[in-house]
Amino acid sequence: MLLDDRLSKELEKLKRENLYRARTVRQGKQGALIRIGECEYLNFSSNDYLGLASHPLVIQAFKAGLDTYGVGSGGSALITGNTQIHQKLEEKLAERTKRSKVLLFNSGFTANVGIIDALVGRGDHLLLDRLSHASLIDGARLAGAKLLRYRHVDMDHLDQLTEKKQAKTWVVTESLFSMDGDQAPLQQIADLCDRRSAHCYVDDAHGFGVYGENGAGCVNAAGLSQQEVPVLIATFGKAVGVGGAFVAGSEVLVETLIQKARTSIYTTAMPPAQAAAILQSLELIEKEAWRREKLFERIAQFRKGACDRQIPLADNAHGPIQPIILKDSEKVMNVSNALLNKGIKVSAIRPPTVPRGTARLRITITAAHKKEHVDKLLSALSDILNHV
Ligand SMILES: Cc1ncc(COP(=O)(O)O)c(C=O)c1O
Known part of the structure; x- marks a missing residue:
């Protein structure tokens, strides 16, 4: 079998299992708002926790x-x-x-x-x-x-x-x-x-x-x-x-x-x-110690808002990485795509990055987020999670 034929079969299998990964192509700078293609998204997917990547x-x-x-x-x-x-x-x-x-x-x-x-x-x-x-x-x-x-x-x-x-x-x-x-x-x-x-x-x-x-x-x-x-x-x-x-x-x-x-x-x-x-x-x-203070204010806002809306958070995650474990890869992809349709970018993390049965949204909060950004994320999550 030709190499490409063999690899294509493997890729098809990943697609069937909702484990296929695709790169997004961002334009412009990293920040609370990012541009992908023609659209601007609220970005809850970066590790730029203090908002310094474009300082x-x-x-x-x-x-x-x-x-x-x-x-x-x-x-x-x-x-x-x-x-x-x-x-x-x-x-x-x-x-x-x-x-x-x-x-x-x-x-x-x-x-x-x-x-x-x-x-x-x-x-x-x-x-x-x-x-x-x-x-x-x-x-x-x-x-x-x-x-x-x-x-x-x-x-x-x-x-x-x-x-x-x-x-x-x-x-x-x-x-x-x-x-x-x-x-x-x-x-x-x-x-x-x-x-x-x-x-x-x-x-x-x-x-x-x-x-x-x-x-x-x-x-x-x-x-x-x-x-x-x-x-x-x-x-x-x-x-x-x-x-x-x-x-x-x-x-x-x-x-x-x-x-x-x-x-x-x-x-x-x-x-x-x-x-x-x-x-x-x-x-x-x-x-600029205020960056860390602001980050932790936003994290507290997110966790309290999620708790009020009964969004299932990880008990011990008190830092910038806030996973929502939905277990099933298909469900995670659906929620991530629904968020994207509302103008919010949140990563869908699936096996093998995480163990089987623990697929999740990986939300990252940063000091660059404004209060209203976090509010928008919370209301979108609450809407979408109630309908999947
Ligand atoms: C715990 C841990 N170690 C190491 C790395 C790799 O770091 P870098 O992105 O600088 O290669 C990462 C990044 O994904 C990580 O999460």
Whole structure:
């Protein structure tokens, strides 16, 4: 059978099962309102939690970075791609996260894959929350670790699994879960790691910028030291509004990753102008605390309004990610399309991104939303959910 014939059959199957994914083509800037084709939509689908992706000062910093450094970095960080501005960004991040040293990556996905592959030995035990991001799973697979999945935020299950350990053990978790919006009990996980001599690895992709002192993230908010969480990663593609990622930890950790993380060594370094934009965004996160306050006001407005209208929310999701679990992929697609018809963009999340039977709307609230935007979403949801 020809390759295209085989692939077409697979695609048809995905369509029949309502699991086919299509990209939307946005025009113009990211924001509370976005343009797709001829229409403008109220956007409840972005991870730009603080409304910084189109901030004039971040754009200006990017442009100034282009004038100073040119467009591309021109090489990997170990050759000539690493610049003064990358170094300045790493220093700023180390200071903000209260870690000794930082190393930049081009994305959160490549950070997780490269770091886990570099640190975790073949045959080490890697314990991962069942609802963890694909990049953490892929990192564990690439490293050849024995991957053990514990039930979502279930500390008893994690405890049982670490009790039997015979090998070097790693506990890896997201801080704020990307599809469920709830938080991992970081202090308990760190305590357990201490008790069981396991190494704690936290992916703070969705917490960085939103929680903690000056947006330093969930690990900072929980007051966890470098010793308690020796490997901390976060991304710049969510609340920071740009793109890229970093790992923060001890000097020895970062030096090891400089030597061994293949997704850092064998890739062109982040464009310097991007690092300049990230630095500007970090400054805004520090100076404009009102963005985080506004975000949490909107979240509270959404949760109260949903509760008043009996819209089923996740009990433990108190941050910017608000899932509505409808279970069935067809139903989720229908609701997402009905919202689109009312001028509102909300993502339909289906397997394999989430486990079978847990298809959901993934609503993201941002500081760029106005009160009336959230009101409009609530009344549309309430209308549509009463008729499906
Ligand atoms: C928990 C988590 N880790 C890592 C990533 C990947 O980050 P990036 O978009 O920077 O590749 C994501 C983004 O989807 C995520 O949700």
